[in-house]
Amino acid sequence: MSRFLSNATNRIDAKGRVSVPAPFRAVLAQRNVQELYCLQDFVFPAVSVGGPDLLERYERQIASADPFSPEANAMSLLVHGGGVYMRLDAEGRLMVTGFIRDFTGITTDVTFVGRSDHFQLWQPQAFHEAQAAARDGRTRFAVRPQ
Incomplete structure (x- = not known):
């Protein structure tokens, strides 16, 4: 199964578009994702991006509650x-809208971060x-060789 892994930073062009990294576009193509669901992360100053399955996962959680x-x-x-819903253009670029910029603080560059079944814009x-x-939080509890 394909997953979004690693991270890459790309520059926003003069028209406000940024190229989605080729490995991420390949995962979207493999999953046949045409329309992207973009969501402001609940914890981090990042926007999560995925296919319809990302929205469906959250809606299942909502439906399970009163x-x-x-x-x-x-x-x-x-x-x-x-x-919000968004689409990549024919060249695999995403428009970096006010929705993204205002929430994340992105100005000239975007870091794409793989999160297994979706990716984030930072x-x-x-x-x-x-x-x-x-990493610091994880290493505080690591067993260190003596």
Whole structure:
């Protein structure tokens, strides 16, 4: 099964478009994804991008809760109110809209980060800081050779 792995940073062009890395485009093609669902991440200053299965996963979670509960209401607010549909252009570029820029702080460059079944768009420095913090958190509990 194909997965989104690794990370790459690409520059936004003068028209506000950025080329999606070829390995990520290959996964989208293999999965026959035509329309992208983009969602503001719940934890990180990043936008998650995937196919219809990404939205369906969140909607299954919402449907499993009481539809009148505060949890289902809050989740719907995040999933539906913090999400948009987008498409790649014929050259495999994504428009870096205000929806993306405002939430992530992206200005001139975009770091694409593989997250297995989807990928994320990050401001490069924010990604490096979050990755370093995650690594530091993991190494604090690692057993060190004596």
